[in-house]
Amino acid sequence: MKQYDVAIIGSGLGGLQCGYILAKKGYNVCILEKEHQLGGCLQTFKRNGTFFDTGFHYVGGLEEGQFLHTLFSYFDLLDLPWHKMDESGFAEVVLKDKSYFIPSGFDRFVDTLSNDFPHQQRHLKNYADFLKHIGENVANNFKAEGVNFSLFEQSAYSFLQNTIGDSTLQSVLSGASLTMELCAEKLPLYTFAQINSTFIQSAWRLNGGGSLIANKLADSIRTMGGTVLTKAKVTRLIEKNGEITTVEYNDTEQIATKYVISNLHPTLALSLIPESERIRNIYRKRIAAIPNTYGMFTVQLQLEENIVPYLNRNIFIHKEENLWDCSYHPTEKVSAALISYQLPKQGEKYTANIDILTPMHWQEIEKWNDTTVGRRGEEYLAFKQKKAEECIALAAERIPELKNSINKIYTSTPLTYRDYTGTMQGSAYGIQKDCNNVLQTILTPKTPISNLLLTGQNLNLHGIFGVTMTSFFTCAEIVGMESLVRDLPE
Numbered sequence: 001m002k003q004y005d006v007a008i009i010g011s012g013l014g015g016l017q018c019g020y021i022l023a024k025k026g027y028n029v030c031i032l033e034k035e036h037q038l039g040g041c042l043q044t045f046k047r048n049g050t051f052f053d054t055g056f057h058y059v060g061g062l063e064e065g066q067f068l069h070t071l072f073s074y075f076d077l078l079d080l081p082w083h084k085m086d087e088s089g090f091a092e093v094v095l096k097d098k099s100y101f102i103p104s105g106f107d108r109f110v111d112t113l114s115n116d117f118p119h120q121q122r123h124l125k126n127y128a129d130f131l132k133h134i135g136e137n138v139a140n141n142f143k144a145e146g147v148n149f150s151l152f153e154q155s156a157y158s159f160l161q162n163t164i165g166d167s168t169l170q171s172v173l174s175g176a177s178l179t180m181e182l183c184a185e186k187l188p189l190y191t192f193a194q195i196n197s198t199f200i201q202s203a204w205r206l207n208g209g210g211s212l213i214a215n216k217l218a219d220s221i222r223t224m225g226g227t228v229l230t231k232a233k234v235t236r237l238i239e240k241n242g243e244i245t246t247v248e249y250n251d252t253e254q255i256a257t258k259y260v261i262s263n264l265h266p267t268l269a270l271s272l273i274p275e276s277e278r279i280r281n282i283y284r285k286r287i288a289a290i291p292n293t294y295g296m297f298t299v300q301l302q303l304e305e306n307i308v309p310y311l312n313r314n315i316f317i318h319k320e321e322n323l324w325d326c327s328y329h330p331t332e333k334v335s336a337a338l339i340s341y342q343l344p345k346q347g348e349k350y351t352a353n354i355d356i357l358t359p360m361h362w363q364e365i366e367k368w369n370d371t372t373v374g375r376r377g378e379e380y381l382a383f384k385q386k387k388a389e390e391c392i393a394l395a396a397e398r399i400p401e402l403k404n405s406i407n408k409i410y411t412s413t414p415l416t417y418r419d420y421t422g423t424m425q426g427s428a429y430g431i432q433k434d435c436n437n438v439l440q441t442i443l444t445p446k447t448p449i450s451n452l453l454l455t456g457q458n459l460n461l462h463g464i465f466g467v468t469m470t471s472f473f474t475c476a477e478i479v480g481m482e483s484l485v486r487d488l489p490e
């Protein structure tokens, strides 16, 4: 049986980054991915010569001097074709048909929004100072004292209510966080503030899609002597004397290991060890009971050439007045969407495809739970078509050229994500963090089994930035944080 220092289950961003960090430290790592494509939510697919992103669409904080720049420099990801989004408005938030622009740079942010809300200038300045402070102090999470949980214990919604005196401005400041699941009762202030801070620092698209990140990390891991396997579904973890000693994959193959890192939802990780001396049922039940964030319905449009001008920003459309109601309403029509443009080929002015994303609760598609990709039946296809038409109608209000330029329509639901990335209920961001229940919902990498660690979006923060931070927390359990911080570029 082959022996490794660290076996990593799943090649999402978190799995690959842990593989990279530990391979760089000289550990013999093996990443096992169930799909043929690496990357989980970073996967892309190609149709008729154009590529489509599945999860990841844009990222914040990549400018020199900003923290993701430091981290991506460490991961050797800076030479990918990053493209800066419009500094005067990387996000256009449309409320009741009126557009508001969210620019990059904290001073510009205050100036721009003060033009729309002059009576809120002081509040905007305080808000921007707060977000700036969060961004500047993010590296402190890597210090000996660790993460400061006090901002996780505050509600993002209450914070906005208490610090911003105008309800429309509250919505504008929330509008670009559509995919984050704005849950008034639960969303922690830190989650909201950290992610908004990162985007206001600077916002970036990647020309070629998220799989470039996954493939670059995998190449680096292999160059450093690591192993990356695809079509290797981990089916069981074998425990001996309270530690995982063996990883079984594809039901028949085994490798021996000193450590295991799981990049899966913790419930799925625990399901790989049905019998355990260390994991008590109460722990399993506690983890299984934590709700997950909603998923996304995505409409991906391949467009006729030279018709829809490329827009270097995302558009967030909101038809409902209350942006902070994340509960499921059975008859709801599509009322909010994120529109993301694909970068055109060098020198061209028009986009070849546009993605429209709208939240979708698990309840909407639960009845097809037992089906698999391509075999979900006519009713499901009709459901998707209706949703797609609603999304396109919403987007066409902002993009008049859209309706006459559509060549092909591809759609995906949370079921698609569940089947391609293994996320529970096709949730977009995994475990729903709850400011009233921080101890139960902000998980650490540790598990009751000392050599089994967790990583990925289900733990601390979600998204590219959050997962990257968490990869360091996970690997610190093996090599120590001080040693990792020493390796970061100045």
Ligand SMILES: Cc1cc2nc3c(=O)[nH]c(=O)nc-3n(C[C@H](O)[C@H](O)[C@H](O)COP(=O)(O)OP(=O)(O)OC[C@H]3O[C@@H](n4cnc5c(N)ncnc54)[C@H](O)[C@@H]3O)c2cc1C
Pocket: 009, 010, 011, 012, 013, 014, 015, 032, 033, 034, 035, 038, 039, 040, 041, 042, 054, 055, 056, 057, 058, 059, 179, 232, 233, 234, 235, 263, 264, 296, 298, 357, 417, 420, 421, 422, 423, 427, 428, 429, 455, 456, 457, 458, 462, 463, 464, 465, 467
């Ligand atoms: C629709 C959507 C849009 C998004 N947009 C953005 C965005 O614009 N910006 C941003 O920053 N973030 C965005 N995100 C979030 C971001 O993509 C994720 O937070 C991040 O990529 C998750 O990484 P992860 O490490 O948690 O792993 P995941 O991506 O969840 O990967 C887990 C991996 O484990 C594999 N796996 C599962 N079970 C097994 C098994 N038994 N054996 C082996 N392998 C297994 C899966 O196949 C998968 O590859 C978006 C997410 C979604 C869904």
